[in-house]
Amino acid sequence: MSSDTLNNEPAIKTHIPDSFEDGQGCTPNNIKISVKDLNFFYGIRQVLFDISLNIYDKKVTAFIGPSGCGKSTFLRTLNRMNDIIEGTRHNGDILIDGNDIYAEKVNLVELRKKVGMVFQRSNPFPKSVFENVAYGPRIHGIKNKSELDDIVEKSLKNAGLWEEVKDRLTSNALALSGGQQQRLCIARALAIDPEILLMDEPASALDPKSTTRVEDLISELKENYTIVIVTHSMQQAARVSDYTAFFYEGDLVEFDKTKKIFTMPAKKQTEDYITGRFG
Amino acid sequence: MWKEKAIKIFFTGAATTSIVVVGLIFLFLGKEAAPFIFSENVAKLFGTEWVPVSFEKEQFGVLPLITGSFLVTFLAILFAVPFGVLSAVYLSEIATKTEQEILKPLIELLAGIPSVVIGFFGIIVLSPILKNTFGLESGLNAINGAILLALMATPTIITISDDAIRSVSTSYKQASIALGASKLQTIWRVVVPDALSGIIAAVMLGIGRVIGETMTVLMVTGNAAIITANPFDSVRTMTATIAAEMGEVPFGSDHYRVLFCIGIILLLITFGLNMIAQKVLRRRGV
Numbered sequence A: 001m002s003s004d005t006l007n008n009e010p011a012i013k014t015h016i017p018d019s020f021e022d023g024q025g026c027t028p029n030n031i032k033i034s035v036k037d038l039n040f041f042y043g044i045r046q047v048l049f050d051i052s053l054n055i056y057d058k059k060v061t062a063f064i065g066p067s068g069c070g071k072s073t074f075l076r077t078l079n080r081m082n083d084i085i086e087g088t089r090h091n092g093d094i095l096i097d098g099n100d101i102y103a104e105k106v107n108l109v110e111l112r113k114k115v116g117m118v119f120q121r122s123n124p125f126p127k128s129v130f131e132n133v134a135y136g137p138r139i140h141g142i143k144n145k146s147e148l149d150d151i152v153e154k155s156l157k158n159a160g161l162w163e164e165v166k167d168r169l170t171s172n173a174l175a176l177s178g179g180q181q182q183r184l185c186i187a188r189a190l191a192i193d194p195e196i197l198l199m200d201e202p203a204s205a206l207d208p209k210s211t212t213r214v215e216d217l218i219s220e221l222k223e224n225y226t227i228v229i230v231t232h233s234m235q236q237a238a239r240v241s242d243y244t245a246f247f248y249e250g251d252l253v254e255f256d257k258t259k260k261i262f263t264m265p266a267k268k269q270t271e272d273y274i275t276g277r278f279g
Numbered sequence B: 001m002w003k004e005k006a007i008k009i010f011f012t013g014a015a016t017t018s019i020v021v022v023g024l025i026f027l028f029l030g031k032e033a034a035p036f037i038f039s040e041n042v043a044k045l046f047g048t049e050w051v052p053v054s055f056e057k058e059q060f061g062v063l064p065l066i067t068g069s070f071l072v073t074f075l076a077i078l079f080a081v082p083f084g085v086l087s088a089v090y091l092s093e094i095a096t097k098t099e100q101e102i103l104k105p106l107i108e109l110l111a112g113i114p115s116v117v118i119g120f121f122g123i124i125v126l127s128p129i130l131k132n133t134f135g136l137e138s139g140l141n142a143i144n145g146a147i148l149l150a151l152m153a154t155p156t157i158i159t160i161s162d163d164a165i166r167s168v169s170t171s172y173k174q175a176s177i178a179l180g181a182s183k184l185q186t187i188w189r190v191v192v193p194d195a196l197s198g199i200i201a202a203v204m205l206g207i208g209r210v211i212g213e214t215m216t217v218l219m220v221t222g223n224a225a226i227i228t229a230n231p232f233d234s235v236r237t238m239t240a241t242i243a244a245e246m247g248e249v250p251f252g253s254d255h256y257r258v259l260f261c262i263g264i265i266l267l268l269i270t271f272g273l274n275m276i277a278q279k280v281l282r283r284r285g286v
C-alpha cells in the first residue's frame, strides 16, 4: 500500500473529472475529500464498485439513487463508521485534505472530530438538551463550565435551535419535537467543530415544515462546512446541493454539478431515475 | 364483555392473594412472637449477647445477629455489585460471540448450584485458602460467607444487567462513536447511564438473594454470635440462627418466641430495602 507516501505528500490530488477543470471554483485546490477506486464489502458481498469522486470544500454534495444502492455505506466509509460493523472490508483510497483516512496511523478520534455525522433517524441521547450538545466537547476533554456553555449556545444557534430551547436546556431532549430533535443532533455534531458534515437522509422522518427548516439550515451551514447529504428525494438534492452523485446498485453512475445532472444528465440511467422512470 | 370482566377479576384476585399471603405471614409471625414482645422480658432483645440456652441466665440480645447479618451482606454486596455489573458490561458490549456462547451457559450453571453445595465449597476449598493466606485461626468467618453469597448473587446481577444493557438502542452508541468517543467512553457515558434503572433493579434482586440466603452462611460463617466489624471474625446471621435453632427449641418457650421476633425483624429489613429500591427507581422515572 502506498498510504504512507500519500500521507506525507498531501499533494496527490489526481483524478478530477476533466469537465470540472474549467468550472468556477472547482480547481484541485478546493478538493476536500478524494475517493479513488473504492470497493466495499459486507463479508463476501460487494456493495460498492470502483467508486471514484471528489467532494469539494464548502459545497453541498448530494448522493442520490434507489434504496439499497450503497449511499449510506459509502457515506459511512468517509468517517469510518463501517469499522464498527463486523466483517466489513474495502480497498481503494479515501483522502481527506490529502491524507489517507484508512492509513494505519490514522487517529479515529481526530478523524471523527473532523468529520461529523447526522443520522437518518434523529438519535439524541436520553439526556438533557445541554448534555447532548456538550457530549462531544466533554469527550474531547473540555471540562470548563463556561467554555461548555459557550459551545452549547453557539452550536444551538448554528443549528437554528437556540431560540426554541434556550429556556429548557435542562429538560430531556426526547421531549423535543421530531424536527427539533434532528436539529439538536446537528447542533451536537457541530459542537465538536467539524470541517465536514455527513448527513444520511436527515429529513426523511420529518414533516414538510421541519424538512424546510433543515434544508435552509444546510444552505446556511455550507458557508463554513463541507456537507455530504444522502437523500432519496430528488427535489431535495436539487434544492440544497451543488454537486450530485447518482448511484445505482453499487456503481457511481454519474457525478456532476447538480444543475447539470438535473438538466442534461450524460447517462440515460440518470435521466430515467431523475424523471422518475424507476427507483 | 364478560370475558374482560373475568380476566379483571382473575388478576385482581391474584394480586389480592399475594397481599393477603404477606399479611398472613406477618400475622402468623406476630402471633408466635407477641407473648414475648408484650412480656417484661422484651428488654432482653436489645442486649448484646446471644446465649439462648443456659443453666443460669438466658440472653436474647439480637444485636450480634443483626450486625452479623449486616456485615456479611454488606461485604457480599461490596464484592458482587462491581463484579456483576462489570461482567455484564463485558458480556454485552465487549465479549466476542464465541466468548458469549461460552460464558452465558456457565453463568446460568452457577445460578443453579444448590446453596448446600456452595456451602461445602466454602468449607472445603475457600476456608483453608483464607486461613492460610491471612494466617487465621479459622477460615469459617464473615468474609468466607460474603464471598460465597457474592458468588450466588452475581448470576442474577449479570443476567438482568446484561438484558438492560443489551436493550440500549444502538443508535445512541453510533451517535457517540461518530462524535469521536471510544468504545469505553461510549459504554460509561451513554450505555450504562441509559441502562441504569435496569442495573439497579438487578442489583436489588441480587441483594435480595444475599439477605435471604440461609444454608450457605449457616455452614461457613462460623456462627459465633459476636458484635464485630472485622471481616475475618466469625459471625452468626439472623437467618442462620433461625435455621439452626428452630428445630430444637422447646415449643412455646421464650427462645422459641424470640426466634419469631428475629423473623419479623428480617422481614421488616427486607421490606424497608424494597421500599428504598422502589423509591430509587421511581425517582429515576422508571
Ligand SMILES: Nc1ncnc2c1ncn2[C@@H]1O[C@H](COP(=O)(O)OP(=O)(O)O)[C@@H](O)[C@H]1O
Pocket (backbone or CB within 6 Å): A042, A047, A065, A066, A067, A068, A069, A070, A071, A072, A073, A074, A085
Ligand atoms: N450492516 C450491513 N450488513 C450487511 N449488508 C448491509 C449492511 N448495511 C447495508 N447492507 C447492504 O448493502 C447494500 C447497500 O446498503 P445501503 O448502503 O444502506 O444503501 P442505501 O443507503 O443506498 O439505501 C444493501 O444491499 C444492503 O442490504
Ligand SMILES: [Mg+2]
Pocket (backbone or CB within 6 Å): A071, A072, A073, A200, A230
Ligand atoms: Mg441509506
